[in-house]
Amino acid sequence: MLWYTVTAKVMTGFAAEAFPVIGAIIIAALTSALALRKSAPPSRPTGDVSLAQQLRLLRTHTMVNVVDTENLLVEVNDLLLEATGFSRDELIGQPVAKLYANDNVSLTDEIRSKLSNQQGWQGETLLRRRDGSICITQTTVTPLVDSDGKWIGSISARTDITKTIDLIAERDIGLTLHELRDDVWIVDEQAETFKYMNRAAKRRFGWTSKAYADLTLSQMAQDQDCKAVLDACAALKSKKETFEKLEACIFGTKFDVSIKWLHPNTPNGRFLIMLNDITDRMAEERKQADFVSMVSHELRSPLTSIKGAMGLLLSRAAGELSPQAVGLLEIAHRNADRLVLIINDILDMEKISSGRLDFDIKEFDVSEMVHEALRSNAATQQRSGVNIRCIGLDVPHMIQTDSNRIIQVLINLMSNAAKFSKPGATIEVMVERLASGVRVSVRDEGTGIPEKDHHKIFQRFADMANSDRGAKGGTGLGLSICKAIVEGLGGTISFESREGEGTTFMFTLPTKISDNINEPSGPILRSVG
Incomplete structure (x- = not known):
């Protein structure tokens, strides 16, 4: 039965140095008390009064449990019950493993070896509360022996050091945030007051102390033109999401802004806001x-x-x-x-x-655009020695789009298909009517795309030097441009491929597009990666 586990954390400062001494004193007192209680004459069944009081006092300052040689709990004190949420009946007679958060065979063997040799053990253990949460305890385990020196169990005293470790972690995080070059704000979720600004943020305001203590995000939005940040925080709360990224102009400066909602909808709810000045980059x-x-x-x-x-x-x-x-x-x-x-x-x-890729939107027939792309790509097709099979071009498929840009996409996909196909292979071009638009697909019987390169396909200058696609040359821009054009026209583009079995590229276009289609700078800039 596995009954003790330890964390890999190392305590620093007073807690780590002091507890082994305190724990040893507590263990010694408890062990002496138990021994004296066992040896007390019948006329004094309660033992020495002062010693009993000392035992109670010690037990109120540390969590204590006693186990027998079968690793079953035979005694737990009130502080341990209070800390874990278990009742006495739920623990007494149960394996001590019920208290622990995970199993660590090597540690268990180490502790049992020490106890069997009548040696104690000290370290950190993970204690599991009744609700499943974890607390970290600094633990001292001491063997119990009878009058003949026989090992009859062990007694453990532990102190909850979770808050101490959390404070150390928070201190280290605070030091890290303080040294960042980016501006960092921490804002209270409910009151919208500033709880923290790092050195870079205070320097931007010209502050040297906590001059932000009474400042709210709403006031900042009015005074420093950062309403976009305020709106983003409100949007997170309304959408019940925890992360948002945006570009915003604050203090007359362009920033990449990242907002993380910490501990949402709790009294400790905070917005962690990081602002990266992108003026020089732009x-x-x-x-x-x-x-x-x-x-x-x-x-x-x-x-x-x-x-x-x-x-x-x-x-x-x-x-x-x-x-x-x-x-x-x-x-x-x-x-x-x-x-x-x-x-x-x-x-x-x-x-x-x-963001200057403009579109000329008119009503066009997709079938005619495919025919035009085939005519433009005839020389490439002839040099590659491939055959073209068209499906769905016998009827018109009218949509609102930029025909020149879609022909550019088609030529790119068709020339790629020819480039990666063997002479005599067939390339299939299909047009299908959908409920809300049209889908066009270009399928080849070529070498396919290795799975390890799938995530790179629509990236600019994708590095696929070890694949057949890398060896075929090209600018490395064609597919990223296709993606930007299709998405800028309100559509989607994707592909399916298995190495050695060919590739199918497909894109969909809506029948009608919104009026703001000629304002593609945001989504296009983000999509071409």
Whole structure:
């Protein structure tokens, strides 16, 4: 029977140093009292009065239990009953394991070995209360022996040190919060008063002490324009959720704000609010985006001219060319096409990141968009040697959307399917009418996507260098752009794949889209990861 367990925590300070001494005194007194009580003559059945009073006094200051050689509880004091919530009848005669929160075989063996050799044991144990909660106790266990020196059981004295450990933990957490570079607020859930601000937060206000003590979050919202934080806290309470993240402008500064609701709907309810100043980050991102945009535009103009000149040469506008020259020009022309696509991807991603990806919403036929994408992708299909099977294109599927952007998505999915398929394989493109919109799927018979890479598929510049997809090249932006476009148009995109069995990409689009569809900066920026 396993009957003692210990935590891996190490107590520091007075509690750890003092209790073994106090526990030893208590154990010695209790053991002496029990021995004297057993040896007291019949004429004095209650034992020495002063010793009995001392025993009661000691028992009111520590939890005590006695077990026999079968590890059954034979005595527990009132303080232990009060601390655990058990009644005396629920414990007496029960295995001592009933009091403990978990089993630790090595510790049990260690304690039993010491007791059998008439040695005591000291350490921390996890005590289980009747309601299932746990308290941590500093425990001293001492063997009981009879007059012949035979081991007849053990007596344990313990002190609840849970609050002490919690205070140490809270102190350490407080020190950590105090040193953070981010601003930290702790706000009372009910009164909305500030209970704590770390050094960074006080420095922002120019405070050196607890000048925030009488300040409320509502007052802060009025004085410092942080109503978004106040509204987010109220939303957490109404939705009964415990975490919220948002961007907010406070003190004229842009912050990433994280709000954690601690101990909700209790007298100790608190909002832990952390504010990360993103001014420098946003400025740096803006510089990077401007640089990428400038370089991309500067590259695209001359590249377009080069591509046009090569097209004229291939059309024999400057006269006949030798077969060798034609072959070299075709290679250059294909690579110019590829460079244009890369530049367009980079420009699209820059627009997505800055929230400037606009849509031209009109009513279009999805079937016609698929046909247009097939025509645009014909050269890729021919080079790959794949076959295309279309399903559901014989009837119109009218929706409100941006046709050019959806054709861009279709071309990307079709070219990917061709890229990862073997010559002679079939790619299936299907359009299905749904109750609230249309679903388009592109299925290939290619290599599939390793399961370890599934979570990366829609990420920008996803690193899949060890997979076949990584070896095929590309910017690493195409699928993240597809996701941003589809979600920006009110739809969803997903995929199914098993390695070696092919992949199906599918996206849904609503029949009608809301009026704010041309304001995609929030959701698109978050979705392309």
